[in-house]
Amino acid sequence: MQVSSVARQENEPRVHQVDLEAEQKLDSKVIVWIGRFSHKSGYGVATRGYFAAMRGAGLKVVAVDSTNYQVIGPDHGIDLKVTADANQIGIALPKNLSAVVVLHETPEAATRLRVNGCARTVLMTVLEDDGVPARWVDPLFLFDEIWLPTDFNVRALIEASYPASRIRKVPHVVDDLFFDDGLVPMDLPNVNRRRFLSVISNFNRKDFSELLITYFRSFTKDDDVSLIVKLPANTTEEAFENFVARGQGHTYALDDPSLPHVVFLLGHLSTQRMAELYRACDAHISVERAKGWDLPSMEAMAT
Numbered sequence: 001m002q003v004s005s006v007a008r009q010e011n012e013p014r015v016h017q018v019d020l021e022a023e024q025k026l027d028s029k030v031i032v033w034i035g036r037f038s039h040k041s042g043y044g045v046a047t048r049g050y051f052a053a054m055r056g057a058g059l060k061v062v063a064v065d066s067t068n069y070q071v072i073g074p075d076h077g078i079d080l081k082v083t084a085d086a087n088q089i090g091i092a093l094p095k096n097l098s099a100v101v102v103l104h105e106t107p108e109a110a111t112r113l114r115v116n117g118c119a120r121t122v123l124m125t126v127l128e129d130d131g132v133p134a135r136w137v138d139p140l141f142l143f144d145e146i147w148l149p150t151d152f153n154v155r156a157l158i159e160a161s162y163p164a165s166r167i168r169k170v171p172h173v174v175d176d177l178f179f180d181d182g183l184v185p186m187d188l189p190n191v192n193r194r195r196f197l198s199v200i201s202n203f204n205r206k207d208f209s210e211l212l213i214t215y216f217r218s219f220t221k222d223d224d225v226s227l228i229v230k231l232p233a234n235t236t237e238e239a240f241e242n243f244v245a246r247g248q249g250h251t252y253a254l255d256d257p258s259l260p261h262v263v264f265l266l267g268h269l270s271t272q273r274m275a276e277l278y279r280a281c282d283a284h285i286s287v288e289r290a291k292g293w294d295l296p297s298m299e300a301m302a303t
Helices: 042-056 134-140 151-159 208-218 237-248 271-280 295-302
Strands: 030-035 060-065 081-084 089-092 099-104 113-116 119-124 145-148 167-169 194-199 225-230 261-265
Touching: 030 042, 030 089, 042 060, 042 099, 042 295, 099 113, 113 119, 145 151, 151 167, 194 208, 194 271, 208 225, 208 237, 225 271, 271 295
Parallel strands: 030 060, 030 099, 089 113, 099 119, 119 145, 145 167, 194 225, 225 261
Antiparallel strands: 081 089
């Protein structure tokens, strides 16, 4: 999984922070942001956050939803043409328009993008661990720049010998005004006074079984604590059995009345309801095996 075959082009690479007032002069350009605007995943949350932040900064941004390839944001009077099929995503820019086209996706999707017109192309992505999959190498070089959200991601790409002059760190956005003091905590009936929260979005990369074992070993049924686990909305009985019951080796029977209190929450929660859930708990627990940037932890801290 580690990539070491990409030729390093700089002896002492230096990574620059994106400065919206500096050399890119984004305030004088149109930004075409292609992302999962209608998706409920972390990519969707992040892309909507970037879009809101750029509009709040007064930048001229056109939003293209990569799930249906529709222009959903203000077009600013720009005759932007978007086409898509199984093999490619086409972006046709008007003549005499200077644009920055940002694809917020995994590198695999990058091979489908075709831009016709005067544009600087950017891939905004995230690495989940300290290695770069081999299948990502060629797509990364299709872009003028790569934007990554964390120092950890930047180091990983540089250590994989990608040229640092083409990397920018662009932190993910959390709207701290949304998680303000006026937020009403979610009503959690029959839950104890001290509440730990863990948000599980993907079983495969979270060591959820270790969390359960540690919690059961640390507390008793007489302790005034509850572990609240938000499971993925589409969790099936089979997935629950495999990752929750069997995942901790049946060390503990989840219906054992002698164990400390645990609550499992299923179903989709809106951003508003998730914020209320964070506010109702005392601490958020992240149990990642690999993670490039932990959105639930950032949102929990924002509350």
